[in-house]
Amino acid sequence: MTDPTEPTEPGHETPDPEAPGPDDRAEQALRDALAGRADAFEPRELRVPTPVRRRRGWLPAAAAVVVLVGGVTAIGITAGGNGGGGSADSSAASDSSAAREGAAASPRSTVGGNAASPGVAPKDDTGPEDRLMRWVSRYDVEVQVPSTWVYAAPPARPDCIRKPGDTWDDAPRKPYVAIDVSRRAVPAIGCEPHSSAPAAFGDLPFELWQPTISFSQGGPTADLAADGTWTYRGWTLRRWTVPGTAPDQPVQVSLLTGPGQDDLAARIHDSARSFTIDQNGCPATSAVQDEQLARPPAVTSASRLTPSSVSVCQYQRGVDTPGLLGSRRLTGSQMGELLQGIAQAPAGSGPNAPSTCDPVPGDTAIELRFNRGDDGEPATAYVYYDSCVDNGIYDADSVKQLTAADCRPLFAEPPIMLWESSSSLDGVCRE
Amino acid sequence: MLQRTPGPARRGAVTLSQEVPPLPNDRADAADAGHADFGHWVAARGGALQRFAYLVTGSAADAPDLVQDALERALPRWEHLARSGTAEAYVRRSIVNGSVSRWRKNRRLVPVEDVEVVSPAGGSAGTSGADVADAVVRRDDADAAWRLVQSLPAKQRAAVVLRYYEDLSFAQIALVLDCPEATARSHVHRALGRLRHQLAGPRSQGARHD
Numbered sequence: 001m002t003d004p005t006e007p008t009e010p011g012h013e014t015p016d017p018e019a020p021g022p023d024d025r026a027e028q029a030l031r032d033a034l035a036g037r038a039d040a041f042e043p044r045e046l047r048v049p050t051p052v053r054r055r056r057g058w059l060p061a062a063a064a065v066v067v068l069v070g071g072v073t074a075i076g077i078t079a080g081g082n083g084g085g086g087s088a089d090s091s092a093a094s095d096s097s098a099a100r101e102g103a104a105a106s107p108r109s110t111v112g113g114n115a116a117s118p119g120v121a122p123k124d125d126t127g128p129e130d131r132l133m134r135w136v137s138r139y140d141v142e143v144q145v146p147s148t149w150v151y152a153a154p155p156a157r158p159d160c161i162r163k164p165g166d167t168w169d170d171a172p173r174k175p176y177v178a179i180d181v182s183r184r185a186v187p188a189i190g191c192e193p194h195s196s197a198p199a200a201f202g203d204l205p206f207e208l209w210q211p212t213i214s215f216s217q218g219g220p221t222a223d224l225a226a227d228g229t230w231t232y233r234g235w236t237l238r239r240w241t242v243p244g245t246a247p248d249q250p251v252q253v254s255l256l257t258g259p260g261q262d263d264l265a266a267r268i269h270d271s272a273r274s275f276t277i278d279q280n281g282c283p284a285t286s287a288v289q290d291e292q293l294a295r296p297p298a299v300t301s302a303s304r305l306t307p308s309s310v311s312v313c314q315y316q317r318g319v320d321t322p323g324l325l326g327s328r329r330l331t332g333s334q335m336g337e338l339l340q341g342i343a344q345a346p347a348g349s350g351p352n353a354p355s356t357c358d359p360v361p362g363d364t365a366i367e368l369r370f371n372r373g374d375d376g377e378p379a380t381a382y383v384y385y386d387s388c389v390d391n392g393i394y395d396a397d398s399v400k401q402l403t404a405a406d407c408r409p410l411f412a413e414p415p416i417m418l419w420e421s422s423s424s425l426d427g428v429c430r431e
Numbered sequence: 432m433l434q435r436t437p438g439p440a441r442r443g444a445v446t447l448s449q450e451v452p453p454l455p456n457d458r459a460d461a462a463d464a465g466h467a468d469f470g471h472w473v474a475a476r477g478g479a480l481q482r483f484a485y486l487v488t489g490s491a492a493d494a495p496d497l498v499q500d501a502l503e504r505a506l507p508r509w510e511h512l513a514r515s516g517t518a519e520a521y522v523r524r525s526i527v528n529g530s531v532s533r534w535r536k537n538r539r540l541v542p543v544e545d546v547e548v549v550s551p552a553g554g555s556a557g558t559s560g561a562d563v564a565d566a567v568v569r570r571d572d573a574d575a576a577w578r579l580v581q582s583l584p585a586k587q588r589a590a591v592v593l594r595y596y597e598d599l600s601f602a603q604i605a606l607v608l609d610c611p612e613a614t615a616r617s618h619v620h621r622a623l624g625r626l627r628h629q630l631a632g633p634r635s636q637g638a639r640h641d
Contacts, residue, residue: 026626027595029572033580034486034596036573041485043478044495048470049506218504223528226500243508248521250504 133267136177136415137275138215140244140284140322141251144271145177145213146264151326151414152176154214155204171208178214179415180316180325197232200225200239201256209235211261213268216252217244219321224252234259242272245284249321280329281371281378282313284322288365288382291318296367296380298396307370307378310335314366314416325364326415334409341405342381342393349392350401351428362386366410368393383410385418385429402428469509472518473502480522486592487530489581501525523593523607531585572630579626586610590618 133144136151152172197206218224218241230237238255253272257265277283287294310330316323330338366383382394385402392399393406400406407429411418418429477498484494501522505512512518580588586608593604604615 024623024627025572026576026623026630028569029576029626029630030580030591030595030623032569032573033576034592037577038482038486038596041482041491041494043481046473046477046481046495046499046502048473049503223531224504227503241504241507243511247511250508 133271135279136213137278137280137282137324137327138180139217139249139251139324140246140274140276141215141242141253141272142275142278143213143253143268143273145268146175149175149177149211149213151179153181153414154178154212155208171204172210175211176213177415178212179417181419198230200228200230201232201235201237206233209256209258211258211264212254212256214254216254217249217321218252219249224250225254227252236262236265238265238269240269240272242274244322245274245276246321251322278324278327280313280327281309281311281369282324282327282367284324286313286315286323286365286367288367288384289315289317289319289323291361293361293384293390293394294382295394296382296396307335307339307372309371310338311369311371311378312366312410312416313369314364317361317363317365326417328413328416330409334412338406338409341403341407341409342400345393345400345403345406347398348401349390349399351425352391353388360387366416383407385425391425404428468513469506472513476519476522480526483523483592483597484526484530486580486596487527487585487589489588493530497526497529498522500529520603520607524609527586527589527608530589575629576626579622579629583622587618587622590615591622594619 132147134147135142136145136149137143150172152174153170155171201209216224224241225239227240229239236257238257239252241250241252244251251274253269255265255268257268275284287296308331312328312330313324314326316325362384363386366385368381368383369378370380371378379395383402384390384392384394385407391402393402402425404427407425408431410416411429480498480501481494484497485491488494488497504525505518505522508521509518512521580591583591589608590604593599593607594601599607601612601615601619604619605612608615608618
């Protein structure tokens, strides 16, 4: 018998002896119901969206400030080469900065005592230091923000905040780039929404608003909010979608700026772009995203690396979309400490505690890229840390244990975050 | 020692480039990818897309907003969508995704709005008593079907709408919903099974004369 749900497709034959034929009453009822309702519906006139016109006159001049102190550092994961070497300073997330043309024309923010400004007002919205910009990246989109903006977690339960300083008040007090917090535990208590602003602004009390930028990834299973611009008491929320490098996987950027920051907002907006490798040397997608434990490809002379910097790239696992959650570039002493820690770590995976939990894959993993400074393909190592099994730093054919010396440098600063891990890693990757 | 794993076994996802026949209104999209063409496309397809959105959401108020949001998302990638002939699928998918979000947000709400219930096979002057009786049965069946559609989860409802309003094949439904074809088929089968069960019961189950 023909599949009753395929009356017009004779190629689909599904045995279903209990099913009625193509003239099924239920099918007819559905067709009648849907056609009738659709015919009775009066469509509204739609507004044809117009393309966003990019501003001219501002170029992200690449006045890169790269601090490279110390000589060549040798490290061998496999052979236990000599770590150390970096001697003094380092640069983390803020490797690249750019001077802005014509920034002096920006008006100062009207803060402090102005009813249009929150109690904790942005102090550095258009000051001289604000003209230095740096790239921040998420997924496969990067954008320039003032170098004074920090990485911070948006409040866990903004609706629980009664006033600044409240028990649940963990809201950042400076302009910030929102780090990914999807794996963070939140207090499970009931609270009432606490904001009178339009819904697009969220529930964070107005008193705690700060200039903020955040990223969301869209796709077949992830819905994005509507793009647009909203204002509330002098603050502006801009939300726009940047086509990513992957088909049908756009990234939406949400930017909240305060009074007098329209020019800054325009600069940030205009800088947004997609990338395949970000300014910290991290690809948008990595093999560590796979739920199965992966091993990096073998690299010639991998046992004796001489990196000029190490890119620390953290990814979400279990997704095949661009999964970069955060990136840093270590140089100088920070790089030296990491390399030395890896070199001195015991061979083998660990610490593991397979008897204490289900051996499920972790939610995130790190790819380390040992950049050689000659634009050659960097050697890589994969770091697994948030499961009860298979923790360690892996290269193509060997693995080193996680120790305080080789793990803590990875999580020393946001946006590389360790939200949760097996208890066996307490005291190792974090104090 | 851990063994090197074979190539990544990533979570599969049906993409718009999947090789299924283009949706009926995507065939002409490749001719011109300009913004003016986008405006023409919106003018030509706006009504149908809103009807689709209305059937998927069951809300006459939400439908235009859902379509408007979908168009806003489509515009930045219009050239690609038009060139690849996937504009209709993309916008419909956006509408479905938007309806899923709204459904999750509002699933505890009982819909109170409805457009006027129309008689899909209403009798007219001169029809016989038997014809009128058949028309009443069909109207009651349609009412039951509509109530069932409104009770379905958003994605399943979308599958039913795509099947019985848009007359899409299961491969095309899978493309719009970004799910395996078997899942699309299952969505429709289960809804149909429920409706058959209802219609097979006492007549009062399918009619509402209050």
